[in-house]
Amino acid sequence: MGKKKFQRMTPQRKIILEELHNARFHPTADEIYERVRRRLPRISLGTVYRNLDALAVQGIIQKLDLAGSQRRFDVNTEIHHHVRCVSCGALEDVVVLPLYPVEKILQDTHGFEIQGVRMEFSGLCPRCKEAKTTSQEKQSQNKH
Amino acid sequence: MGKKKFQRMTPQRKIILEELHNARFHPTADEIYERVRRRLPRISLGTVYRNLDALAVQGIIQKLDLAGSQRRFDVNTEIHHHVRCVSCGALEDVVVLPLYPVEKILQDTHGFEIQGVRMEFSGLCPRCKEAKTTSQEKQSQNKH
């Protein structure tokens, strides 16, 4: 815990990060792979995954945990919301202005025809909350 | 489109549906497989997937399109929201009462300690909206 290995900013990692910035929306790992490959033809998909992971651990990018079969990555590490096209899978950021009807924002600024919203709350369930506090107590006992 | 094949209610399909009702929350395909296997030891995982698919097509159950690596299935076909435990992955339904603070509901009725919300809107992006209307026009031209 808190044991942070030193992380080198290798050329691969740098270019992956750059391409992540260049990609319009939220690319999947192999969209990034395709882009990076144009500049580093010998890079492997495994390296892309490992670097995306490393960047996420460092908090430089965000792994998005969303619907859909492929994970997506995001240079915006703040929490925000998304619109997904049910037909082609396109994914865009949504900025929600309080007190302004969301459907209208989505229609006006994204041109989407909205069919549904899905809210997913996340946190700790009672059991895990319990488990966490007891394990923390144990840890602090060990330290003293 | 609208070409519905006749669907038989086979013993396998019936038992899968029953076990889906028995499962407390939203089981994954192989949680269902494990349960059904106690009653039909020779059933295959492929059959479970095909039946879950068929039931979803008929609108009897719902395929949940959520975060997480495994798809989950739900006998409740109405749109509703979820709480997920970030630690163990447990997933529960959330009933949102309008004008009542959501965090409080989640705390009071589920015991969850909420860390975040993620809203995902879905619908048709401008391009797919366009594509859909033009293909519909083409279809109705063909019919007449």
Place this chain on the structure above:
DNA sequence: TTGCGTGCAAACTGTTTGCACGCGT
């Protein structure tokens, strides 16, 4: 007797991992 639904196994997709090497420190 037609063809849907099955069990089985192989294929497929997205992601992770073991290995040997090489390069920077």
Place this chain on the structure above:
DNA sequence: ACGCGTGCAAACAGTTTGCACGCAA
């Protein structure tokens, strides 16, 4: 020289699919 990060390939997990057969209509 140490060891992190790499390319490559194999392993993995979840899901889908091709095939031959059997059973209900």
